[in-house]
Amino acid sequence: MFSALRHSLAQKPSRPEIQANVLAGLTVGVIALPLSMALAIASGVPPQYGLYTAIVAGIVIALTGGSAVNVSGPTAAFVVVLLPIVQEFGLGGLLLSGLMAGFILVAMGFGRLGKLIEIVPYPVIVGFTSGIGVVIATFQIKDFLGLEIESLHGHYLEIVSVILHALHSIDWRETLIGILTLAVLLVWPRVRSRIPGHLVALLIGSLAAWMLTLFIPGFQVDTIGSRFSFEIDGVTGSGIPPILPTFDWPWNLPGADGTPIGLSFELIRLLFPAAITIAILGALESLLCAVIADGMSEKKHDPNDELIGQGIGNILAPLFGGIPATAAIARTTANVKSGGSLPLASVVHGLFILFAILLLAPILSHIPMASMAALLLMVAWNMSEAKHFARTVRIAPRDDVLVLVSCFLLTVLLDMTIAVGVGMGLAAALFIRRTVSLTQTAVIESHNADQSVPENVVVYDINGPLFFGSAQKALRNIVLVRPNTRVVVLDMSEVTLLDMSAIVAMESIVADLKRKQIGLVINNLHPRMIMKLRRAGVRKQSGQIAFARTLHESFEAARRMLQPPADP
The missing domain is CATH 3.30.750.24 (STAS domain)
Known part of the structure; x- marks a missing residue:
């Protein structure tokens, strides 16, 4: 445990290195701020819970894990797993399943399962990540086009059918803001600026919505402030509450019916499969992220300590309103490119988001939901790895293509847990067949x-x-x-x-x-x-x-x- 922190302290970092990590943490914090809100919304909970995740899990995992440069928080990979939990068990069920997943991750770490990523075939990873990207993108169509849909429930084909039947209700105002935000996201990388593109896109989208409200009578779009509300000591407010994360047991929080979900063996039994899925997915993404970060930073992580750190973070985060977290590849990459080399960078990123909640909560409430949907569409596209998917289909052996397509279709049409299970089983069966032919x-x-x-x-x-x-x-x-x-x-x-x-x-x-x-x-x-x-x-x-x-x-x-x- 604490191997990344111990090794970093043993190296006695210099003042310039500390300053570089502080700046890297601030840069990652700017990137993580809107992403954490967007991913919480996509998971079916108010945006502040994504921010609480980035604060608590981001700091705790950095201090207790096995990678010096990983930056943890809510990620897109969890969305398709968390949304059904929220729909069935509410916020309390989501946080309780995350807490259970944390204990499973700690057990995996002590069980020396840190080499887990090495046994997962590449087609399985690309298949389910591409499928997750498609599912996330589908869920964003509602807010991007301003469709009059009360909620999206059921399996994927039912959701697609609901969206198609609601296309007649497209709101041109929401669509305009969504397209404007998406256009900035697509064009900004060509500017070659160090300012994160999604920050610029959300700023332009918010300013455009505000100015059009002033000049066009009746122009109004849905925002974080109009969509979400909170209550503190009997006083209600809109948007994000400007308070620090507070301690509370997950079972005291509301379930799907709005009442405290409670704690029982039956509830734990019902949530256990979801907790296993969260733990396995979190382990895979964290270890994959650490491997990528090692290649960029020329450092070496301890995979078992990283699992333990991820587990501790996911145990503590739900106690302060945090949803399940894992290492995020995009944020970790930004951290390394910005000069991050110590756990300090992730700690600074968490502290930045904490102060942003206290100081910027009223401003963040003006971000349009269509802009958040555009941001998530971009996240979904990046996650889909369309180029890798197409290249694998083009050059891979037929058996690997079968595994890839099976994982993709099962993730989209049924469930990611089923997809990974079937994909691993199919890959194992095909591997056995190949090995048999060698004897x-x-x-x-x-x-x-x-x-x-x-x-x-x-x-x-x-x-x-x-x-x-x-x-x-x-x-x-x-x-x-x-x-x-x-x-x-x-x-x-x-x-x-x-x-x-x-x-x-x-x-x-x-x-x-x-x-x-x-x-x-x-x-x-x-x-x-x-x-x-x-x-x-x-x-x-x-x-x-x-x-x-x-x-x-x-x-x-x-x-x-x-x-x-x-x-x-």
């Missing part, structure tokens, strides 16, 4: 000119791993020996794996050859695998089973088996 068994007719195979001896050359998928295929023909065969030699020099299925198959071969009074010589099997066979009872037996290290020794053992037994 071959061939009969050696002769070894070389001066070491020919003895008469009445058959040599089988076995290549590749022997496991549950390949053992039967590789060994099934060995029992079909020639009529005059008296000794079988198994050349296992290139056998790299021997699992229980292969051991059972070997036991069957030994029993069958013994019944036919045929000797067996096992050649050059790795000592580790010989021990496995011995534990299973396949041991050296005079005249029946022998072990050798070379083919020459094997043939000598075979010749001894071919000799008639000595007379007593």
Whole structure:
């Protein structure tokens, strides 16, 4: 634990390095401020909960995790998981599931599962991230066009149907502001300014909406202030409350019906699958982000400590109103490019957002919802990785394309949890099929000119791993020996794996050859695998089973088996 902080302190950073990290933190804070609000709104909760996440989780994870440059907070990957939780269990259920996910992440870290990202195939990652991008973009159409839709519930096709039926209600005012904001987002990267493009876009969108309200009678658009409200000590307000995050147990917060959700075993049972999904997704994105950051910053993270830090952050954040958090690739990249090299940068980013809540809450309330939708459309496009998706379809093997398309369609049409599960299962099955094809068994007719195979001896050359998928295929023909065969030699020099299925198959071969009074010589099997066979009872037996290290020794053992037994 705390490995990133300990290593950073051990390096005794200089004053210029500290100043660089403070500036990097301020830069990331400017980027994270609107994104945190937008992602909270997309997840179905008021914007301040995204800000609370960036403050608490951003600071805690930086101090307790295993990456010195990761910046954590709400991310787009969580949206498709969190929105259904909010719709069914309300804010209280969302924060409780995040709390449970935090404990799961800590357990994963202590269980040394930090190498998790290495076993997830690339097509699975691209498939579900592209699917998430499509789902996020679909949900933003309502606010971008100002459609008269009360809420979006149900599966993806139902949501698309509702949107299509509501297209007649397009509000030109909302659409104008949305298009203007999106245009700035698309054009700004060409300006090559150090000012974040989404900050400029939201500023222009907000100013345009305000000025058009002054000059065009009846011009009005939905804003954060008109959409969301709060109550403090009996006093109501609109937009974002200008107060610090306060402690409260998640089960005291409202459920979908507006009453405190409470705490019960049944509720924990219902939320547990969602908590597992949040934990796995958070682990994958955090570790992937850390790997990318290592390549950019020339630092090295501790993956297990990073999982523990993410877990601690997700345990504490819900206690102060924070939704589930993970390391954000866009913010981490901006941090490294701005000179961030210490956990200090993420801490400063969190403090910046905290002071922004206290000082800028009334101003933030004027941001149009159409502008926030445009920002999320851009986030969805970046997350969809359309270029990587198209390139994978174009150049990848057919099996990988099948995994990619399956994960994508299942994420969009059904559920991300199902998509990742099916994708991993399908990728594993296809991998097993490929591996099985690598395991071959061939009969050696002769070894070389001066070491020919003895008469009445058959040599089988076995290549590749022997496991549950390949053992039967590789060994099934060995029992079909020639009529005059008296000794079988198994050349296992290139056998790299021997699992229980292969051991059972070997036991069957030994029993069958013994019944036919045929000797067996096992050649050059790795000592580790010989021990496995011995534990299973396949041991050296005079005249029946022998072990050798070379083919020459094997043939000598075979010749001894071919000799008639000595007379007593």
